[in-house]
Amino acid sequence: MHLVLHRVDGGVTATPLTDAGESAGEPTRVDEPGLPAFVAAHDAPDVRWVWDDTARWYPAVLAAGGRVGRCVDLRLCRRILRGALAARGTVLAAAPVDTWDAPGQEARPTRPTQARLFDDALFAVGPADDAADPVTEFRLQLDAIATSTTPGALRLLTTAESAGALVAAEILHAGLPWRADVHERLLEQELGPRVPAGVRPRRLEELAVEIRTHLGDPGLNPDSPADVLRALRAAGLMVSSTRKWELQELEHPVIAPLLEYKKRSRLLTANGWAWLDEWVQDGRFHPKYVVGGVVTGRWAADGGGAMQLPKTVRSAVVADEGWAFVVADAAQLEPRVLAAMAGDRAMATAGDGRDLYDGVVASGAVETRQQAKGAMLGAMYGATQGDAGRLVPRLARAFPAALGLVDRAARAGERGEPVTTLLGRTSPVPDEAWFAARNRAWSVDGTPAQQRAVEGRARSWGRFTRNFVVQGTAAEWALAWMGSLRTRLATRFPGPLTAGPHLVFFVHDEIVVHTPVEHAAFVAEQVRAAAVDAGRLLFRDFPVVFPLSVSTVRDYGAAKD
DNA sequence: CGCATTCGCCAC
DNA sequence: AAACGTGGCGAATGCG
Numbered sequence A: 001m002h003l004v005l006h007r008v009d010g011g012v013t014a015t016p017l018t019d020a021g022e023s024a025g026e027p028t029r030v031d032e033p034g035l036p037a038f039v040a041a042h043d044a045p046d047v048r049w050v051w052d053d054t055a056r057w058y059p060a061v062l063a064a065g066g067r068v069g070r071c072v073d074l075r076l077c078r079r080i081l082r083g084a085l086a087a088r089g090t091v092l093a094a095a096p097v098d099t100w101d102a103p104g105q106e107a108r109p110t111r112p113t114q115a116r117l118f119d120d121a122l123f124a125v126g127p128a129d130d131a132a133d134p135v136t137e138f139r140l141q142l143d144a145i146a147t148s149t150t151p152g153a154l155r156l157l158t159t160a161e162s163a164g165a166l167v168a169a170e171i172l173h174a175g176l177p178w179r180a181d182v183h184e185r186l187l188e189q190e191l192g193p194r195v196p197a198g199v200r201p202r203r204l205e206e207l208a209v210e211i212r213t214h215l216g217d218p219g220l221n222p223d224s225p226a227d228v229l230r231a232l233r234a235a236g237l238m239v240s241s242t243r244k245w246e247l248q249e250l251e252h253p254v255i256a257p258l259l260e261y262k263k264r265s266r267l268l269t270a271n272g273w274a275w276l277d278e279w280v281q282d283g284r285f286h287p288k289y290v291v292g293g294v295v296t297g298r299w300a301a302d303g304g305g306a307m308q309l310p311k312t313v314r315s316a317v318v319a320d321e322g323w324a325f326v327v328a329d330a331a332q333l334e335p336r337v338l339a340a341m342a343g344d345r346a347m348a349t350a351g352d353g354r355d356l357y358d359g360v361v362a363s364g365a366v367e368t369r370q371q372a373k374g375a376m377l378g379a380m381y382g383a384t385q386g387d388a389g390r391l392v393p394r395l396a397r398a399f400p401a402a403l404g405l406v407d408r409a410a411r412a413g414e415r416g417e418p419v420t421t422l423l424g425r426t427s428p429v430p431d432e433a434w435f436a437a438r439n440r441a442w443s444v445d446g447t448p449a450q451q452r453a454v455e456g457r458a459r460s461w462g463r464f465t466r467n468f469v470v471q472g473t474a475a476e477w478a479l480a481w482m483g484s485l486r487t488r489l490a491t492r493f494p495g496p497l498t499a500g501p502h503l504v505f506f507v508h509d510e511i512v513v514h515t516p517v518e519h520a521a522f523v524a525e526q527v528r529a530a531a532v533d534a535g536r537l538l539f540r541d542f543p544v545v546f547p548l549s550v551s552t553v554r555d556y557g558a559a560k561d
Numbered sequence B: 001c002g003c004a005t006t007c008g009c010c011a012c
Numbered sequence C: 001a002a003a004c005g006t007g008g009c010g011a012a013t014g015c016g
Helices: A032-042 A054-063 A074-083 A114-123 A134-146 A151-174 A180-191 A202-215 A225-234 A255-271 A273-279 A311-316 A333-342 A345-350 A356-362 A369-381 A386-398 A400-414 A432-441 A448-492 A517-539
Strands: A002-008 A011-017 A028-030 A048-051 A071-073 A323-330 A502-506 A510-516 A548-553
Touching (some): A002 A032, A054 A071, A071 A074, A074 A134, A074 A151, A151 A448, A333 A400, A333 A517, A356 A369, A386 A400, A400 A448, A448 A502, A448 A510, A510 A517, A517 A548
Antiparallel strands (some): A323 A510, A323 A548
16 A cells, blocks of 8 residues: 655645555545644555655654654655666656656755745745656656566665665654764864864864974975975975875874874864764764765765764764664675675675685685785776785686676676666766767777777776676665664564664664663664565575674774774 | 865775 | 775865
């Protein structure tokens, strides 16, 4: 049973449809304020809410203490289906571009102007009517999935993506517990007492003085790479940039304070007092995830740098009194995903019951874990040089199926063809200029220089498609993992979201659940069970395992990584 | 002056 | 020692 929500004539209609998309009764009219209560009254295990954009509908439900079990996020699903190679021959694929192809425009709480306040007082303006009919769109999508070449995979992908949208909305709502006092103590310790924006904190100023002294340049601005580079060269140091890894190699008294300055300066600018003021309210950081925000299907984050939360500040993430965090990280997720999607039994065996890189060493392909890791990442990223590049051929001999899969993806990309993830998310193809340049280079008046440049660009696109298939399928595994965990937790704790264990953070292959201490063991068990679910959903009975490292901690900084 | 680009670091 | 994927973000710098 589906209930399709639609804003029309100043209110909301809920249209019941069968699973096949056929009418299952008359639409019900609800007024906007009554929507959360309506959703609460009608949510059920067999109900799937259909709406244009989860971020536009779900926050009000959550704010009222409600939640839903399942949904279809039409905008996210449209984007997947529109691009999917497997749905290329469908009516949807041939339909002209319309508003469903536009990015989401969730109701952003913009500050109303005086004029708006005046209008609102007069007319009590609610959200505008929806331009497009979600029932029509939903049926178009059902048809696209059913008539695609891989209906099962696309059904799973769109379901997982929609579940992801629910998770993202719930994390935004609940927020990550954040102790501003702990964070402030850390800042004071690293930088000195708090200073106004634009003023260099004491510890940084001391380091700046040291740097200037060592370089004999009293006017040096250590925040200016150009300035620092000039000064380093004037001091006789041969460097091509001021990057950390390059400076680390040098022997000079300025290097230590300079690296120290860069490290602390980064803390100040990325997660200093300004960040704390802007992003932490009432003891919570509310990460706004963008589901499918990365081409590969990975999530992105909008503001606050949620996907790049430095290890150094994670100690400020402290569970509420009587609560704990269950932190779980999928070990060597991408190579395991690659082994499974390629059906590479040798690689699956390497990862069975142990660290996968240790297993690669045990297979005899390479000598050390470090080599195994470097070569494996190199194979998935397309390394051609250095240690990794040299070792990739040895992996190719040991694991021909897995390496063959990424190589085929790379070659398709080099030809300008799309590639797909396991469930059918499809890569973009290069723009017209890419093809035009290629054709020009290989025409009768193409020059060798043009041909070299074009080959370089082709290899670069090939590295993108090589990685796309693995990164994108790993993102699908993570969606399935979170989706399954979410359902498991909701089944056991059906009340308001934040009254029981709930997801509060996610980074590609790692999740954090905030839970009452007494339920931590149950949560840890469910997190592991959900990982098994995800493996089965994607790879059925292929013998690949997805081990997790799970820790129960009071603060995120204490989690094993 | 605002906007775009570059540099460099953070995460996976 | 650094070349090998996906991103966000902030300060400095370049440009119209």
